[in-house]
Amino acid sequence: MTISEAVEEGMFHSESPIQELIRMLVRYDLTPNQAKVYLFLSKTGIKTASEISKALKIPRTETYHLLSTLQQQGIIFSVFGKPTKFNAVGLEESLEILLNNEKNRINELELGKDSLIKLWKIIPNYAENKKESQENKFQSLQGRNSILVKLEQMIKESKENILVLGTEKDFKRFYFTEFTELLNKTKSNLRILTDYAENNTHIFEDIPSKKIKKIDDVNREDFCFIIKDDTEVIFFISNNKIKDMLAVWTDSKAFVTTLRSLFSLMWKKSHHVDETDEESILGSKMTYEHRLREIEQEKRILNYLQENFESLGKEK
Structure with missing residues (x-):
């Protein structure tokens, strides 16, 4: 042959x-x-x-x-x-060469950073709009690398809390990166909601189990987002027409607050991955009226998210 x-x-x-x-x-x-x-x-x-x-x-x-x-x-x-x-x-030998090429490129970028900043400061501002800086910002992120750069920046800059919601399927694309290592090292209050299988290795296996709770409601597994300090969020968008990962970063107070509320509701009714079934049942007891109010609140949150993010996904 x-x-x-x-x-x-x-x-x-x-x-x-x-x-x-x-x-x-x-x-x-x-x-x-x-x-x-x-x-x-x-x-x-x-x-x-x-x-x-x-x-x-x-x-x-x-x-x-x-x-x-x-x-x-x-x-x-x-x-x-x-x-x-x-x-x-x-x-x-080829891998070493490629790694060295990338390191050299990064070193060149580092060396040129100060010059770029100096040149930028020389150019005068021709117009200033104070209102513009106060407006909510939205940034579309397409492809694993662009999303990863933003995630790493958020984790490194976090001072208070990092909230992560998503399935193994969502985050397995960040294997062989520093994503989970940075999460593990963060000084912020880290909480993770994800699906979990004890018999399988998973991307969050190096993170203490007390920081992880299991998503029990499969209807919520379509959501994937990461919130930093209650001030900014990356929200992953499902779009079957696009092969690359697609996400939106925003510092919109309305979006962040809404997703924070959804996370809090889910965290409250979920249980830690190392809890026994008996502990889980005892910890999740609530009145019928309380659960009904919680469902209504979730419904309002999900309707809001669906209205605002579905249009973003269709535009891409």
């Missing part, structure tokens, strides 16, 4: 380990096709651009561009001959 036949028969099929490797290499600032070319060369050895193009079914012009970029990044190299052939640097 030729390498082209092997590729066609499943080397890059959707459930293969190669696909998982591609997804992971994208985090190292490679595009999916760059990762595909690199992994192909890593497993097949020396190939011409024409052979790579044919095997991976990537247009030849794009293949040459991908090879040129990967050479500049230092993770593939050309082999002297006619036609020119290409091979890949070993995976461990």
